[in-house]
Amino acid sequence: MKIAIIGAGAMGSIYGGKLSSANDVSLIDNNTKVVETINKNGLKLEEDNTVNTYYPKAYTSSKEIKDVDLLIIFVKAIYSKQAIEENLNLIGDNTLILTLQNGAGHQDLLKNYVSEDRIIIGTTEDVGKVLDFGFVARSGFGKTNIGMITDKNKSVLTKVQEAFNNSGFNTIIHENINQLIWNKLFINTTLSATTALLQCEIGYLGENKFALEMVEQLLDEAIVVAHAMNLKADKQALMQEIKNITINSKNGVTSICADIRNGRKTEVETISGAIVSAAAKLNIETPTHKFVVKQIHALEK
Numbered sequence: 001m002k003i004a005i006i007g008a009g010a011m012g013s014i015y016g017g018k019l020s021s022a023n024d025v026s027l028i029d030n031n032t033k034v035v036e037t038i039n040k041n042g043l044k045l046e047e048d049n050t051v052n053t054y055y056p057k058a059y060t061s062s063k064e065i066k067d068v069d070l071l072i073i074f075v076k077a078i079y080s081k082q083a084i085e086e087n088l089n090l091i092g093d094n095t096l097i098l099t100l101q102n103g104a105g106h107q108d109l110l111k112n113y114v115s116e117d118r119i120i121i122g123t124t125e126d127v128g129k130v131l132d133f134g135f136v137a138r139s140g141f142g143k144t145n146i147g148m149i150t151d152k153n154k155s156v157l158t159k160v161q162e163a164f165n166n167s168g169f170n171t172i173i174h175e176n177i178n179q180l181i182w183n184k185l186f187i188n189t190t191l192s193a194t195t196a197l198l199q200c201e202i203g204y205l206g207e208n209k210f211a212l213e214m215v216e217q218l219l220d221e222a223i224v225v226a227h228a229m230n231l232k233a234d235k236q237a238l239m240q241e242i243k244n245i246t247i248n249s250k251n252g253v254t255s256i257c258a259d260i261r262n263g264r265k266t267e268v269e270t271i272s273g274a275i276v277s278a279a280a281k282l283n284i285e286t287p288t289h290k291f292v293v294k295q296i297h298a299l300e301k
Contacts, residue, residue: 147177
């Protein structure tokens with residue numbers, strides 16, 4: 001497959017490197033040092049205590065590349081629109097767009113560029129950390145979950161699955177990918193939002209009564225929206241999962257919390273904001289999530 005990946009951070013590098021072993025891959029990033037390093041020395045992935053080198057083509061501009069089979073978006077969600085607008089030449093009449101980004105609702109943006117039957121959404125269980133320019137540690141080896149937002153054109157999923165699996169991924173096709181995305185969203189919209197506001201580690205939420213009550217209130221609102229979307233959500237099971245995370249990842253810092261701490265813009269709009277957007281379409285009120293989104297944006301400033 002002819003594949004272009006926008007974003008050569010940890011996850012973009014993992015997928016760009018691995019996919020290049022069996023596909024024609026172009027990796028696009030605005031960091032000149034990253035691009036130069038990859039083109040000169042290859043892209044190095046530390047996997048299972050071994051450093052493997054892959055050779056995707058890297059560019060700071062995609063102007064010379066036309067009509068790829070698959071475009072994968074791996075920038076932070078807040079930069080997705082700009083990233084796509086700067087690389088419209090990659091999108092041809094049959095180009096598929098895949099997002100494995102955190103959160104939900106990314107298809108609302110992608111619909112502006114391709115029809116629904118060319119949008120693939122999903123999640124990744126891989127974990128990565130940037131060690132240096134063109135050098136990433138792949139510390140998690142999980143499933144890549146993909147699905148369509150429409151019943152049309154689902155046969156393309158098999159082609160994507162084959163391209164990914166031939167490159168060493170474990171790719172699973174899901175009939176109801178939204179359920180999987182929301183299963184992850186329940187955790188992010190509670191833990192990420194609350195730790196960001198309190199500027200605390202994950203463990204504090206399980207130790208403080210008032211923090212845990214806020215988590216539960218956010219979960220209650222998210223479950224109401226999920227049920228209205230015909231998605232499954234078991235509050236007791238989800239609360240237990242959340243409590244387990246506060247114990248097992250006690251010293252963990254969520255991405256939104258880290259972004260606020262380091263003065264960066266966050267992905268709150270595709271996490272807590274995704275709940276608000278979905279609720280609005282269903283005429284459901286989510287006052288706690290609305291408050292959280294506004295507060296986090298205020299902290300960004």
